Amino acid sequence: MSRLGAVARQIWQVASIPLLAIVLAFVVAAVVIVVSSVFTPTGFEPLLPIAAYGNLLAGAFGSGTAIANTLVAAAPLILGGLAVGLGFKAGLFNIGVAGQFLVGAFAAAVVGAKLAETPAAVGVVLATVAGALGGAAFGFIPGFLKARTGAHEVVTTIMLNNAAVLLLTWAVNDLVRAPGFTFPRTGPIGNSALPILLGRNLHLGIPLAVLMVLAVRWLLDRTTIGFEIRTVGQNPNAARYAGIRPVFITALTMTLSGLLAGLAGTIQMLGVIGFYAPGITASVGFDSIAVALLGRSNPIGILFAAILFGAFRAGAPLMQIETSVPVEVIDIIQALVILFLAADLIVRRLFRIRAPKAEIVELKTVTQSWAGGAASGSPPS
């Protein structure tokens, strides 16, 4: 019994600040909902947040379908969160998940459509590999640039996100547009679609995402590469003295991070969307950052954080339909969660708790490499 108590205490130590940050975010968002209700035709509604959150909960967990939707929405967030989290471990901030997601989705859609008639095993495997490699290649670019020139990934990945949207739109228009449709899109993926395992929409990508959680955990905790990644993230200079090449690790980590983000796009493409068309949105980009921060860049933490944000995304449409509270309130909640994690001082003071600091130590390396360059993966000048 006392052992169970010890475990519970341990979990509370790790999870208390993230959980309380979420509670606080919902409280502040409730204030936003009440205040902004003044500007709507229905006028001031003090009880609107309760109705909104009730519908959010119902839309996320209220029925078998709702729970399935939550898991489907969570799967790409698990992979996107792992992508950002793995970057953090090496002291890198990959804001480019949105772009890598799109490139991965595009590559999977194109290869999937080409192999639509082949047996499912061939189509699914090759399309998935194509998507993962597409994301990896798109992640390699900022990684290589950071390693070679010191160009900070925070700017280059955002620029690549914007460029990816435009260039993929061009590619769908001019290179791979499928005939017979009224709008530019890729062809049907036929047999390359991920098999549905259960019910209407629980596809193979969901267990794949969980499997990747274990794979990343194994990579970080049990391999030499993982050790080197963590060392570079905590202190690039010490890593250099220890004979680790930060340049190599930086490029490699961004590539692996891009691979995970590309895989997120792949399972969304082959398991949910089915074809690439301009304008497919990637809210996964920002969501992944929130997921990684909330999960403290720990793979298991990321798994839980992704399910939570998957629930928000799955439940939000019902909330908007029933209570007219815009789905964008989820983005506001997300920003607030990050705010209360970054300024966990507020949480501690408010709830009078004494947990260890919730910060991710490798973030120091991210910020230092913006300013100094000395602490980054760039070679000493």
Added chain:
Amino acid sequence: MDAIGTFLRLIWELAVYLVVVLPDMLPIILGLATPLALGALCGVIGERSGVVNIGIEGIMLIAAFFAYLTGFALHNVIGSGPSLVLGIAVAILVGALLGLVHAWLTVSVRADQIIAGTMMNIAAFGVTGYLNRLIITPSGLGGAGVIAPFHLPTALANLPFVGPILVMFFNQGPIAMSVVFIVIGLQIALFRTKWGLRTRAVGEHPKAADTVGIDVYRQRYQNVIFGCALAGLAGAFLTLESTGSFQNGMTGGRGFIALAAMIFGRYTPIGAFGGALLFGTATALGVVVNVRIPEGDLGTILKSIPSFWYAALPYLMTIVILAGVVGRSTPPAADGVPYVKEGKG
């Protein structure tokens, strides 16, 4: 040999073409550069004092929205002119308030500066999207329009050589026109005044500055708030001077291109302005090429490049420039490092 000859001829033709279309491009370059320049100045002032701000994009977006909202709500009450002026004032105020938030997070709470900026960008996306769907979209109404640009007398505009330059700087709305003066003013202020010296001291060696009695926290608060007010002005430019409307995510990465312009300009106001003009020129080229196509092979080539590639040009250029200059552009020594006053651990 032949291939090289053709290539050289094409390069020459491109150079000639650029000179020929320059007068067409000049009037739009400054407008395209304005939000980038103001954003870059926000970055310069902040980072010179030691505070990194990657939330410029978000601050611009929120200010753009509230500037538009002010015009939207008031132009039927007080007329479109006054509502536009009030919109600009609101944008500056909103920028300054968000600057206060960023300063509090980074200076007082000592939160991670990159994460604080990220939070600002996500919040901006959420808040503007939320209010847009709640207030503006259902009304189906328009905004207050745009501020009319100034027009030079034709006699001046038609002057040889000088004319196009005058047009570039003076056939503009008030915000774009004011950018030049803000840049010059800040360049002088940063390197020739007490405020500038204190700013640089706090950004390079806060402990030394503290020792001689400069209030490091206060200086950083001042700079971040003032810089973010400029980012707010950039937001007002987007909705009230450039487009006259608001779309979700309309800043389109300008806040980040501005950071590249800042690094390109080696953390000086004039240099950052030069960087912004460079990006403005790249964007203008994409616009002009579609309107005035050169003759011959060059025209065929330029026309064969899809418009999406021209649209992506500023983003790709940002990456190339950043990779090229970042090693030679030295940021302030204490950039991104929170200051802990001794005995306050």
